[in-house]
Amino acid sequence: MTAATPPIGSTVLGYPRIGPDRELKRALERYWDGRLDQAGLARVAEDLRTRTWTELAGSGLDSVPGNTFSLYDHVLDTAVLFDAVPPRFRELGLSAVDSYFAMARGHGKTAPLELTKWFDTNYHYLVPELGPGTRFRLAGDKPVTEYREAAALGIETRPVLPGPVTFLLLAKPEPGAPAGFTLLDLLDDLLDGYAELLARLAAAGAAWVQLDEPAFAADRTEAELAALRRAYDRLGALPERPRLLVAGYFGDLGPALPVLAETPVDGVALDLVAGGPAAGAAVHSLPGLRGKTVVAGVVDGRNVWRTDLEAAASACASLLGSVGSLGVSTSCSLLHVPYDLDAETGLAPALRDRLAFARQKIAEVVLLGRALTDDSPAHSAAIREATGRARRAGSARSRDDRVRARLAALRPEHRRRAPAAERAAAQRERLGLPALATSTIGSFPQTSEVRRARADLRAGRIDEAGYAERMRAEIRRVVAVQEEAGLDVLVHGEPERNDMVQFFAERLDGCTATEHGWVQSYGSRCVRPPILHDDVSRPAPMTLDWTTFAQSLTSRPVKGMLTGPVTILAWSFVRDDQPMATTADQVALALRDEIRDLTAAGIRVVQVDEPALRELLPLRAEHRKSYVDWATGAFRLATGAAPATVQIHTHLCYSEFADVLDAIDGLDADVTTIEAARSRMEVVGDLDAAGFARDVGPGVYDIHSPAVPTVDELVRLLEAAVAAMPAERLWVNPDCGLKTRRYAEVEPALRNMVTAARTVRRRLGVA
Ligand SMILES: Nc1nc2c(c(=O)[nH]1)N[C@@H](CNc1ccc(C(=O)N[C@@H](CCC(=O)N[C@@H](CCC(=O)N[C@@H](CCC(=O)O)C(=O)O)C(=O)O)C(=O)O)cc1)CN2
Ligand code: MET
Ligand SMILES: [Zn+2]
Numbered sequence: 001m002t003a004a005t006p007p008i009g010s011t012v013l014g015y016p017r018i019g020p021d022r023e024l025k026r027a028l029e030r031y032w033d034g035r036l037d038q039a040g041l042a043r044v045a046e047d048l049r050t051r052t053w054t055e056l057a058g059s060g061l062d063s064v065p066g067n068t069f070s071l072y073d074h075v076l077d078t079a080v081l082f083d084a085v086p087p088r089f090r091e092l093g094l095s096a097v098d099s100y101f102a103m104a105r106g107h108g109k110t111a112p113l114e115l116t117k118w119f120d121t122n123y124h125y126l127v128p129e130l131g132p133g134t135r136f137r138l139a140g141d142k143p144v145t146e147y148r149e150a151a152a153l154g155i156e157t158r159p160v161l162p163g164p165v166t167f168l169l170l171a172k173p174e175p176g177a178p179a180g181f182t183l184l185d186l187l188d189d190l191l192d193g194y195a196e197l198l199a200r201l202a203a204a205g206a207a208w209v210q211l212d213e214p215a216f217a218a219d220r221t222e223a224e225l226a227a228l229r230r231a232y233d234r235l236g237a238l239p240e241r242p243r244l245l246v247a248g249y250f251g252d253l254g255p256a257l258p259v260l261a262e263t264p265v266d267g268v269a270l271d272l273v274a275g276g277p278a279a280g281a282a283v284h285s286l287p288g289l290r291g292k293t294v295v296a297g298v299v300d301g302r303n304v305w306r307t308d309l310e311a312a313a314s315a316c317a318s319l320l321g322s323v324g325s326l327g328v329s330t331s332c333s334l335l336h337v338p339y340d341l342d343a344e345t346g347l348a349p350a351l352r353d354r355l356a357f358a359r360q361k362i363a364e365v366v367l368l369g370r371a372l373t374d375d376s377p378a379h380s381a382a383i384r385e386a387t388g389r390a391r392r393a394g395s396a397r398s399r400d401d402r403v404r405a406r407l408a409a410l411r412p413e414h415r416r417r418a419p420a421a422e423r424a425a426a427q428r429e430r431l432g433l434p435a436l437a438t439s440t441i442g443s444f445p446q447t448s449e450v451r452r453a454r455a456d457l458r459a460g461r462i463d464e465a466g467y468a469e470r471m472r473a474e475i476r477r478v479v480a481v482q483e484e485a486g487l488d489v490l491v492h493g494e495p496e497r498n499d500m501v502q503f504f505a506e507r508l509d510g511c512t513a514t515e516h517g518w519v520q521s522y523g524s525r526c527v528r529p530p531i532l533h534d535d536v537s538r539p540a541p542m543t544l545d546w547t548t549f550a551q552s553l554t555s556r557p558v559k560g561m562l563t564g565p566v567t568i569l570a571w572s573f574v575r576d577d578q579p580m581a582t583t584a585d586q587v588a589l590a591l592r593d594e595i596r597d598l599t600a601a602g603i604r605v606v607q608v609d610e611p612a613l614r615e616l617l618p619l620r621a622e623h624r625k626s627y628v629d630w631a632t633g634a635f636r637l638a639t640g641a642a643p644a645t646v647q648i649h650t651h652l653c654y655s656e657f658a659d660v661l662d663a664i665d666g667l668d669a670d671v672t673t674i675e676a677a678r679s680r681m682e683v684v685g686d687l688d689a690a691g692f693a694r695d696v697g698p699g700v701y702d703i704h705s706p707a708v709p710t711v712d713e714l715v716r717l718l719e720a721a722v723a724a725m726p727a728e729r730l731w732v733n734p735d736c737g738l739k740t741r742r743y744a745e746v747e748p749a750l751r752n753m754v755t756a757a758r759t760v761r762r763r764l765g766v767a
Contacts, residue, residue, distance in 0.1 A: 005243055005266055005293065005324075005325065006207050006208070006243070007062065007293070007325050007327065008062065008063045008158075008208065008245065008267060008293055008295055008325070008327035008329075009061075009062025009063060009327055009328075009369050009373065010060070010061050010062045010063070010327070010328050010329070010365045010366050010368065010369025010370075011061055011062060011063040011064070011065065011158070011295065011327060011328075011329045011365070012056070012061065012065060012301070012329055012330045012333070012334055012361070012362060012365060013065065013160070013210070013212075013247055013249065013269060013297065013301065013329055013330055013331075013332055013333045013334075014065055014068045014160055014301075014332070014333025014334060014335055015052055015056065015065060015068045015333065015334050015335070015358065016334060016335055016337075016338075016339055016358060016519070016520065017048065017052070017068060017069045017070055017335070017520070018518060018519075018520045018524075018526060019048050020339040020340060020343070021516075022518055022526060023044055023047075023048060024044065024045070024048060024071075024524070025524040025525075025526060027040070027041050027044035027045075028041070028071070028072075028523065028524040029524050032101070032105075038095070038097055041071075041097070045069065045071060046149070048069065049069045049146065049149065049150070050149075050153060052068070052069070053066075053150045053153060053155045053157065054153065054155070055359075056362070057155045059359075059362045059363065059366060060366040060370075061362060061365065061366060061369075062327075062369060063158050063208065063327070064150070064155060064156070064157045064158065065157065065158055065159075065160045065210065066143070066146055066147055066150055066157025066158055066159040066160065066206075067142065067143040067146050067147070067157075067159040067160050067161060068160055068333070068335075069146065071097070071100065071101075072100070072101070072104045072126070072523045073104065073124075073125050073126050073522070073523065074125070074161075074162065075118075075125040075126055075127075075128065075162060075167070075170055076100065076103060076104055076113070076125070076126040076128075077142060078128075078161060078162050078167055079103075079113075079126070079128040079167075079171075080100055080103070080139070080140055081138070081139065081140040081142060081143070081161075081193075081197070082136040082137065082138065082139065082190060082193040083135070083136060083137050083138075083139035083140075083193075084128050084129075084130060084134055084136060084171075085099065085103065086103075086113075086129050086174060088110050088111075089102050089103050089107075089110065092107055092110060094107070103126065104126055104523060105523070106705060109707070111705070112126070113126040113127055113128065113129060114126070114127040114172070114678070115127070115522055115704070116654060116656075117614075117615050117654055119214055119217070119218075119250045119619065120250060120615055120616060120617070120618070120619060121250075121302070121336055121615075122336075122519075122521055122527065122529070122570065122571050122612070122615065123335060123336065123520065123521065123522070124521060124522035125170065125522075127170065127171060127172050128167070128170070128171035128172075129171070129172060129173075129174040129175070130168070130171045130172070130173065130174060130177075130183055130186055131173060131174035131176075131177045131181065132177065132178065132181050132185070134174075134186055134189075135189065136186065136189045136190045136192065136193040137192075137193060138193045138196040138197050138200075141200070143159040143161060143197065143201060144159075144197075144200050144201055144204050146159070147159050147201060147204050147205075147206055148204055151204070151205065156205075156207065157206075158206070158207070158208040158209065158210055158245070159201055159206055159209050159210070160209075160210040160212065160247075160333075161197075161209070161210070161211055161212070162211070162212050163211035163212055163213040163231070163246060164187065164190045164191055164194050164211070164231050164235075165184075165187070165213060165215065165216075165224070165227050165228050165231050166212060166213045166214060166215040166216075167190070168183045168184055168186060168187060168190065168227075169183065169184075169215040169224065170215065171183055184223065184224065184227045187227050187230065187231060188230075191231060191234050191235065194211075194235060195234075195235065195238055195241075198235065198238060198240075198241040198242060198244075199238070199240045199241065201241075201242050202240045202241050202242050203240070206242040207242055207243060208242055208243045208244075208245055208266075208267075209241075209242045209243070209244060209245070210245045210246075210247055210269070211235075211244060211245070211246050211247070212246075212247045212248075212249070213228065213246055213247065213248050213256070214247075214248060214249050214250045214332075216228065216248050216253050216254070216256035217248055217249060217250040217251030217252065217253060217254075217271070217274070217275070217619050217620075218251070218619035218620060219254075219619070219620050219621055220255075220256065225255060225256060225259055228256055228259050228260070229259050229262070229263060232244070232246065232259075232260060232263035232264070232265050233263050233264065235265075236263050236264030236265050237264060243266040243267065243293075244265040244266050244267070245265070245266065245267040245268070245269055245293065245295065246260055246265050246267070246268050246269070247268070247269035247295070248260075248268065248269070248270065248271065249269070249270075249271040249274065249297060249301070249331055249332035249333075250271060250274050250332060250619060251271060251274045251275050251279075251619050251620065252271070252274075252275035252276065252278050252279040252282070252620075253268075253270065253275070253279070253282075254620070257270075257282050257283075257286065258282075258286055258288070261286040261287075261288030261289050261292070262288050265292070266292060266293055267292050267293030267294065267295060267325075267327070268289070268292065268293075268294055268295070269294075269295035269297060269327070269329060270283070270294065270295065270296060270297055271297045271331040271332060272296055272297050272298050272315055272331065273297060273298065273299075273300045273301075273302075273331035274302075274331060274332075275331075280296070280315055280318065280319060283319050283322050283323060284319075284322045286322075289322060289323050289324070290322065290323065290324055291324045292323065292324050292325075293323070293324060293325040293326070293327055294319060294322075294323040294324075294325075294326055294327070295326075295327035295328065295329045296315065296316045296319055296326060296327065296328050296329065297329050297330055297331035297332065298312035298315050298316060298328060298329075298331070298368065299312065299328075299329070299330045299331065299361050299364050299365050299368070300330070300331055300361075301330035301331045301332035301333060301334050301336060301337065301361070302331065302332060302336045302337065303337070303573050303574070303576060304337055304338075304355050304356060304357060304531060304573040305354060305355065305356065305394075305573075305575075305576060306353075306354060306355060306356045306360070306364070306386075306389075306390040306393070306394075307356065307361070307364045307390065308387055308390055308391065309364060309367065309368060309383045309386050309387045309390070310383060310384065310387040311387075312328075312364075312368055313368055313371055313372070313383055316328055316368065316372055317372070326372060327369075328365055328368045328369045328372060329365060330361055330365060334358040334361060334362075335519075335520065336519060337357055337358050337361070337519065337573075338357045338358065338514065338516065338517035338518060338519055338528075339357060339358050339359060339516075339518075340357055340358065340359045340360075340516075341355050341356065341357040341359070341360050342359070343515070343516040343517075344514055344515055344516060344517065345515070346515055347512065347514075348512070350393065350396050351512060351531070351533055353389065353390075353392075353393035353396075354390070354393040354394055354533065355531070357517070364386075367379070367382055367383060367386065368383070371383050394577065397533070397534055397575075397577070398534050398535070399534075399535060400509070400510070400534070400535035400537055402537070403510075403535040403536065403537050403586055403589070404535065406589055407582065407585055407586065407589070410585070410637070413640075414637055414640050414641075415633055415636035415637050415640050416636070416640060417636075417639065417640055417642065417644065417648075417668060418643075418644040420668065420670070420693065420694055422644055423644040423645075423647075423670055424670065424694075424695075426644040426645045427644070427645060427646075427647045427670060429645075430604060430645045431489075431557060431604060431605070431647065433488055433489070434488065434761060434766070434767065435727040435728045435730070435761060435764070435766040436718065436722075436727050436730055436731070436732050436757045436760060436761050436766070437488040437489060437731050437732065437757075438486070438487045438488045438489070438731070438732045438733065438753060438754050438757050439487060439488060439489040439490075439491070439559065439673075439697065439731060439732075439733045440482070440487065440491055440733055440734060440737075440738065440750070441491075441607075441609075441651050441673060441699075441703075441733060441734060441735075441736050441737045441738070442491050442493075442494055442500075442559070442561045442607060442609070442651070442737045443491075443493060443494040443497070443500075443737030443738055443739035444474075444478045444481070444491070444493035444494070444495070444738050444739070444743075444746065445738060445739060445740075445741055445742055445743050445746060446495070446739045446740075447474075447495075447743075449470070449474075450470070450471075450474055450495045453467055453470040453471070454467070454498060471495050471496045471546070472549060474493065474495040475492050475493060475495065475546065475549060475550050475553070476553060478491070478492060478493030478495070478550075479492070479493075479550055479553045479554050479558075481743070481746070481747055481750070482750070483554060483556070484747075484751075485747070485750040485751045485753075485754050486751075486754040486758075487556075487750065487754060488556065488557075489556065489557050489558075489559055489605055490550070490554055490556050490557070490558045490559070491550075491558065491559050491561060492546050492547055492549070492550035492558060492561070493550075494561060494737070494739065496546055499527055499528070500563045500567075500609065500737075501527070501529070501530065501563055501567065501568055501571040501572060502527070502528055502529075502530055503542075503563075504542060504562075504563055504568060505530030505532070505568070505572060506530070507538070507539075507540070507542040508536050508537065508538055508539075508542075508587070508590055509534075509535075509536065509537045509538070509539055510532065510533065510534040510535050510536035510537060510586070511530050511531065511532050511533070511536060511572070512530060512531045512533060513528060513530045513531075514528050514529075514530070514531070515528075516528075517529065525740075527571065529571055529572050529573050530572045530573070531572065531573045532568075532569065532572045532573065532574045532575055532583055532587075533575055534575070535586055536583065536586040536587050536590060537586070537589070537590055538589075538590035538591075538593050538594065541594060541597050542594055543560060543561065543562065543594060543598070544594070544597050544598060544601060547560045547561070547598060547601075547603055548601050548602075548603070551601075551602065551603060557603075557604045557605050558603065558605070559603075559605040559606065559607045559649065560595070560598040560603045560605070560606040560607065561606075561607050561609070562591055562594060562595070562606065562607065562608045562609070562638075563608070563609050564591070564608045564609055564610040564613075564634075564635055564638065564650065565584045565585075565587040565588040565591060565634040565635060565637075565638055566584060566610050566612055566613050566616060566631045566634060566635065567609060567610050567611055567612040567613070568587050569583060569584055569587065569612075569616070570612030570615050570616045571612060579630075580630065581630035581633070581634070584630060584631070584633075584634035585633070585634055585637055587634070587638075588634040588635070588637035588638040589637065589638075591608065591638035591639075592637060592638050592639075592640065592641050595608075595638065595639060595641060595642055595646075596641050599642060599643060599646045603646075604645070604646060604647065605646070605647045605648075605649060606639075606642065606646060606647075606648055606649070607648075607649035607650065607651060607673075608635065608638060608639055608648065608649070608650050608669070609650065609651045610635060610650050610651070610652055610667065611651060611652055611653045611654060611736075613631060613652055613660055613663055613664075613667075614652065614654060614656055614657070614659065614660045615654070616631065617659060617660060617663075628660075628662060628663045628666060631663060632663055632666030632667055632668075635650070635667045635669075636666075636667070636668055639668075639669070647670045647671060648669045648670050648671070649669060649670065649671040649672070649673065649697075650667055650669040650671070650672050650673070651672075651673045651674075651736075652664065652672065652673070652674050652675070653674070653675045653699075653735060653736045654675065657674060657683050657686065657687075658686060661686070661687065661690045661692070664687070664692065665690070665691075665692055668694075669694065670694055670695060671694065671695040671696070671697060671731060672687075672692075672694065672695070672696055672697065673696075673697035673698075673699065673731065673733050674696065674697070674698055674699065675699050675735045675736065676698035676699050676700070676721075676735070677698075677699050677700055677701050677702045677717065677735050678702060680717065680720060681698050681717055681720040681721045681724065683698060684696060684698050684720075684721045684724040684725050684730075685724035685725075687725070688724055688725045694729070695729045695730070695731060696725060696729060696730060696731065697730070697731030697732065697733045698717075698721050698730070699733060699734055699735030699736065700714050700717050700718065700721075700732055700733065700734065700735075700753060700756070701713075701714065701734050701735060701749060701753070702735050703734050703735050703736045703737065703738055703740070703741060704735075704736075704740075706741065706742075706745050707745075708745055708748045708749045708752065709749055709752055709753070710752060711752045711755050711756050711759070714752055714753055714755075714756030715756045715759050715760055718730075718732065718756055718757065718760045719760060722760065722764065727760070727761070727764055727766050728766070732753060732754075732756070732757040733753075734749070734753070
């Protein structure tokens with residue numbers, strides 16, 4: 001190490017990697033289809049890295065993050081880097097890149113690693129499987145090679161990796177790991193790997209390395225805090241290493257900050273947006289930070305609003321006396337926002353003036369960085385000018401007095417339906433369904449013809465009537481497939497939806513969808529989160545025609561299909577000038593009107609999806625009750641006008657329900673469908689034990705895999721479920737929607753599912 005610590009100055013904690021035009025998505029999908037070879041994929045990847053570094057360096061940032069590229073996921077990259085590859089993938093004998101993709105997506109009968117939510121975001125990472133036999137070693141060199149690749153372009157980067165403790169906390173014990181095994185037992189071994197990597201990065205010339213420890217924005221045990229101390233005492237003491245910047249984002253580091261302040265790391269990056277004022281205030285009381293670099297994350301890395309730069313500059317300035325060196329940054333990686341506002345040509349100017357995407361946020365950070373290091377009048381004038389523009393644009397927000405009046409008139413009874421037992425009896429009578437009734441979660445395969453029809457409509461090659469005709473043809477097919485399979489409650493298949501959130505946002509006032517604002521969700525899959533910028537209302541029915549059309553084709557009940565208020569918020573960029581609860585209630589009122597229209601048109605079952613209920617659960621327990629209150633309150637407001645005879649379903653996925661059992665109960669839905677196949681139906685027993693008294697549809701097969709479940713497998717799972725809960729309260733359905741599957745998989749899978757349900761009904765004598 002050299003004596004003087006090079007300043008971080010202005011930086012961002014990470015950057016999108018899918019490509020401004022989703023170049024990586026297209027290359028990956030071509031590679032997986034056999035239409036691009038490894039060399040071609042590598043060329044696209046290298047080109048994206050070059051463009052990213054060149055752009056970041058050229059924008060005036062003082063420190064450019066490195067190793068932010070990933071072919072699929074950065075947690076998977078880290079597992080492979082340290083050789084945490086489960087034997088089932090090694091045994092496949094594939095090339096390095098194909099073995100990596102096998103871990104991400106499975107290979108033949110070999111199941112992939114589990115995919116789960118990255119903290120409280122809509123990004124998904126692959127969960128490393130670790131056991132007592134895991135032997136970490138530095139098996140790869142991706143961070144070093146990419147450091148050198150950038151250096152060859154004349155760009156010094158700061159390699160970014162998940163920190164060792166967060167990496168372990170994100171992993172799960174491998175199947176069959178002994179009961180006494182704890183992931184943190186592996187820390188020392190993993191630190192050997194990190195130490196070797198740091199030495200290699202130092203030798204390559206890296207001045208700084210960033211290790212991300214967002215796991216410490218959530219509540220952690222004493223043992224976990226001790227692991228954090230041990231990790232950074234050890235890495236900090238290495239003789240040959242780059243400077244270490246530990247980044248804790250998605251909230252306030254709480255007790256982890258004093259721990260880090262006492263370790264020999266050189267800097268910490270704090271999230272002053274999600275962490276709130278407490279995160280900054282904590283700095284002053286920690287003498288350990290006086291000799292360190294503190295990077296103030298004042299530009300929101302997860303939302304799309306322009307920063308109030310004067311407020312951000314003063315938040316930074318207030319830290320100056322308490323830290324060794326001050327840097328300025330985004331609050332977290334920019335992975336969660338779209339690339340460039342300039343690509344959006346269709347936005348209303350008043351809205352555009354309020355927005356900043358990744359590129360615009362970089363400009364904000366650069367400006368703040370310059371103002372902090374140089375108090376020339378030009379910089380303060382630029383800050384003042386930008387702040388004035390942002391504040392004027394923000395205050396130009398329109399108010400919808402009708403929506404406001406409806407909200408003000410809400411009473412508790414608007415969020416209350418008839419008692420559950422009364423509803424159950426009324427619905428049994430009206431629907432006449434068997435025990436173990438069969439259904440699906442909503443979407444059917446989004447075929448290329450369906451997507452092409454949408455592209456044709458956008459390009460003007462077909463008109464609305466032509467588009468509607470193609471969608472109705474698809475709905476006819478979906479209904480026929482379900483009748484042929486023998487399902488009890490049908491769906492229309494959602495062919496008309498580009499996305500379950502964007503579709504609604506496009507039909508609501510107060511929301512705007514983007515054209516190019518793609519954000520990676522997992523691997524090659526992307527979403528365009530809409531922007532919820534003004535008071536929300538529903539100008540006209542959104543789903544009525546498609547649903548009643550489907551119902552007209554069959555005598556079996558067709559489920560109306562809506563996305564719930566919590567999920568619409570979770571998967572959008574939401575205005576930050578009023579509580580989430582208020583925006584959620586506005587969305588809920590729009591859905592309430594839709595449910596009223598559906599039930600008036602004779603629809604007997606309505607599903608309101610809330611897959612993001614768990615995702616938005618605050619990382620710290622102290623904030624959870626108020627979240628659960630508003631989240632369940634909004635759902636009940638949406639569904640509260642449904643008569644007792646109308647059956648309300650909800651759907652949740654992405655496991656870890658244990659944390660939200662109260663919230664699930666608080667939704668007061670008649671039927672709750674959940675992901676369960678991978679946990680072998682355990683969640684059914686958990687719900688029953690928690691006193692959950694309504695119907696449950698545990699997913700009996702994993703829709704993330706192309707494999708068609710056999711009747712025997714399905715019967716075994718159903719028998720496990722009926723052992724934990726009475727058959728009269730159980731439904732039979734897949735884990736989630738079928739949109740990413742093909743008909744060739746879906747048709748036999750649904751036939752087998754119905755056969756399995758009938759078999760178990762017969763065995764129980766409940767047919
Ligand atoms: N918002 C949201 N978040 C979510 C989920 C979700 O469903 N929605 N589910 C979970 C994540 N799962 C996901 C599963 C699938 C996709 C997905 O398939 N995304 C599609 C895009 C879906 C879409 O918006 N489709 C549009 C536009 C698609 C497109 O790329 N069109 C082409 C042209 C049309 C063509 O020929 O295909 C283009 O613009 O270039 C449409 O159907 O209209 C993709 O990456 O490809 C995303 C997330 C959790 N978070
Ligand atoms: C991510 S949950 C998906 C629910 C939606 N109704 C579907 O089937 O696609
Ligand atoms: Zn789902």
